[in-house]
Amino acid sequence: MDDRLNKQNDAEAARALAVAAELRAVVGRLIRRLREQADAGDLSSSQKSVLLHLEREGTATVTALARAQDMRPQSMGAIVSTLETAGLVQGAPDPNDGRRTILSLTAACRDLITAGRAARQDWLFRAIQTNLDREEQEQLAVAIGLLKRLAAA
Structure with a gap:
């Protein structure tokens, strides 16, 4: 019984590790795409x-x-x-x-920040609306709740 439980725990840990690696990679790509939407000029x-x-x-x-x-x-x-x-x-x-x-x-900087956020929000809205059907959008909403829990952990 203990051997089966250990194998199950190992499999669950391996799955969590794979999900963590994939999530990190996807979030990184999403962040890069969002940054592309609102060019902050030549700021370091x-x-x-x-x-x-x-x-x-x-x-x-x-x-x-x-x-x-x-x-x-x-x-x-x-x-x-x-x-x-x-x-x-x-x-x-x-x-x-x-x-x-x-x-x-x-004030000019505040306007720049606001415009940048609006551009990113607009891109994300259009990407969701264009690439995800209604059911997928609902799944994404559920996933956002899970991501919030992870971010708060």
């Missing part, structure tokens, strides 16, 4: 990361951004300078400490 991954941090967390100093991105403040200063020159980030004196500059996204 570090620059995009800074912009997303400012959008998610709100205003920050160069030092706080450097700490959040695990890099030296001098390196972050160069990134921020490039983003300021591009009109995506703006600085204002800290009301509590005039020596510090508080960085925030510009």
Whole structure:
């Protein structure tokens, strides 16, 4: 009995491992396709990361951004300078400490982020509507619930 149970457990573990590998690969391809839909121009991954941090967390100093991105403040200063020159980030004196500059996204940057998200959402909507029938769309909705549970684990 124990031998049969061990074989069943081994088979289940092998299946879970195969599903995990396939899921990782498919999610990676989907992420790449979504990124293609909203070209962020010539921004580096570090620059995009800074912009997303400012959008998610709100205003920050160069030092706080450097700490959040695990890099030296001098390196972050160069990134921020490039983003300021591009009109995506703006600085204002800290009301509590005039020596510090508080960085925030510009309205143009917020518009760019919103447009990018809309383009990705539109592509995904059209891909689902065009490539999946109603039953498959319902299966996808169920799968999304499972993915949410995995993401929360």
